[in-house]
Amino acid sequence: MNFAFKYDLLVVGAGLYGAVVAHRAHKAGKRVLVIDRRSHTGGNCYCENNGNIFVHKYGAHIFHTSNKEVWDFVNQFVEFKPFIHSPLANYKGEIYPLPFNLNTFDALWGVKSAEEAKAKIEEQRLHLDHEPANLEEQALSLVGKDIFEKLIKGYTEKQWGRSCEELPAWIIRRLPLRFERNNNYFNDTYQGIPVGGYNPLIEGLLKGVEVQLDTDYFDHREKFDAMAERVLYTGELDRFYNYRFGKLEYRSLRFEEEQLQQKDFQGAAVVNYTDRETPFTRIIEHKHFEDRGAEHTVITREYPMEWSEGAEPYYPINNERNTSLYAKYRTLADAETKYLFGGRLADYKYYDMHQVVALALKADCEI
Ligand code: FAD
Ligand code: UDP
Numbered sequence: 001m002n003f004a005f006k007y008d009l010l011v012v013g014a015g016l017y018g019a020v021v022a023h024r025a026h027k028a029g030k031r032v033l034v035i036d037r038r039s040h041t042g043g044n045c046y047c048e049n050n051g052n053i054f055v056h057k058y059g060a061h062i063f064h065t066s067n068k069e070v071w072d073f074v075n076q077f078v079e080f081k082p083f084i085h086s087p088l089a090n091y092k093g094e095i096y097p098l099p100f101n102l103n104t105f106d107a108l109w110g111v112k113s114a115e116e117a118k119a120k121i122e123e124q125r126l127h128l129d130h131e132p133a134n135l136e137e138q139a140l141s142l143v144g145k146d147i148f149e150k151l152i153k154g155y156t157e158k159q160w161g162r163s164c165e166e167l168p169a170w171i172i173r174r175l176p177l178r179f180e181r182n183n184n185y186f187n188d189t190y191q192g193i194p195v196g197g198y199n200p201l202i203e204g205l206l207k208g209v210e211v212q213l214d215t216d217y218f219d220h221r222e223k224f225d226a227m228a229e230r231v232l233y234t235g236e237l238d239r240f241y242n243y244r245f246g247k248l249e250y251r252s253l254r255f256e257e258e259q260l261q262q263k264d265f266q267g268a269a270v271v272n273y274t275d276r277e278t279p280f281t282r283i284i285e286h287k288h289f290e291d292r293g294a295e296h297t298v299i300t301r302e303y304p305m306e307w308s309e310g311a312e313p314y315y316p317i318n319n320e321r322n323t324s325l326y327a328k329y330r331t332l333a334d335a336e337t338k339y340l341f342g343g344r345l346a347d348y349k350y351y352d353m354h355q356v357v358a359l360a361l362k363a364d365c366e367i
Helices: 016-027 068-075 102-109 114-124 135-143 145-160 169-174 199-205 217-227 320-334 353-362
Strands: 007-012 032-035 047-050 053-056 063-065 080-082 088-091 094-097 190-194 210-212 228-233 250-260 270-273 282-285 297-306 339-341
Touching: 007 016, 007 217, 016 032, 016 199, 016 353, 032 217, 053 297, 063 068, 063 353, 068 190, 068 353, 088 145, 094 102, 094 145, 102 114, 102 145, 114 145, 135 145, 135 169, 145 169, 145 297, 217 228
Parallel strands: 007 032, 007 228, 032 210, 088 270, 228 339
Antiparallel strands: 047 053, 063 190, 080 190, 088 094, 250 297, 270 282, 282 297
16 A cells, blocks of 8 residues: 555546446455546446336446356345346337347248248348448348348437448347347346346445545546546546547437326337437336336437537447547557556447446456
């Protein structure tokens, strides 16, 4: 311990990455301060209790992993209720089960077996003599024209504000493609929703750790740097370096929440609106994550929008321009000795929660 500093570690960002590292460092006997510019902890996992409905304030969050260490770790802090995420797609009033599986193919084409479904896809899929160069080629070669046009193109172009030809192929490979009747959106061994939402998980992680909210690191950067021997920064990396090479692009979101005096709105936690014209991408009905019998319901419409300074940067846009720009910032970050970096924003990666936890469990907390 270096007593020239009040803290051994300052954690900038009380999201899942910052909370897991803070927990480990605190447990190792380090003096830790966590700050966040928001008025709550938990980053994008944060939930709000609306009359016994746990509202996922920053979009639907389903925990899924095949990593037992990660699963056991989070289960120490909160009980997880088993949950199988099975969103639906609404294309101009037609309802299709997701992810793409025999139930989807049956609803689209009336096919009843894997062979019939494969034959139908084969008829209309794009045959490439090279690796798919973008999301459009990837989707057309994998599932063919009907699915691409009804379930992928409109949704993806709204979500990312870019044409499918400009987006990387791997984004669509996040979704399983199956030829049996199985509407589970994930392939992972473990899947669940924390009982009481994500706040108990974050509160458990931050128990005993000093936290200051409504505090932006950049408002008092020198003061904060002087307080701690090491600084873990989980915000946007380009901002850390004052945008010196130019700005990374992010996708932002606007959430429109509505409380309805009815027991049920859509009968499912998430319905995706996959046409281009509907301005939102999905409607979340939060009570379907954990139904405690409330007489009312709360829904959230999720509207994608381009990020500009002042908005929340929810998704990195990992296209060629941003990947090479990020690499320049990363070179600077890798050479730092006082500063550590991690999480979705500093790594500029489309991480899910289990990936963030796995990385935070490996981070150097021994300072
Ligand atoms: P964040 O949660 O973004 O936390 C970073 C924190 O740092 C924020 O609280 C921010 O306010 C703070 N911060 C940044 N800069 C500063 C600064 N200068 N000063 C002070 N504080 C600062 N994952 C899943 O596994 N399953 C899902 O179903 C799922 N759904 C998602 C849906 C949406 C709409 C989104 C956006 C993400 C979803 N995720 C999901 C991903 C999940 O949210 C992330 O993997 C995880 O929350 C990342 O944690 P983090 O700590 O890296 O980042
Ligand atoms: N996607 C789609 N149609 C859907 C759902 C997803 O085309 O109904 C595509 C879209 O490009 C999206 C990607 O698949 O960005 C990944 O979807 P996921 O549900 O993993 O997105 P997230 O929940 O992370 O926003």
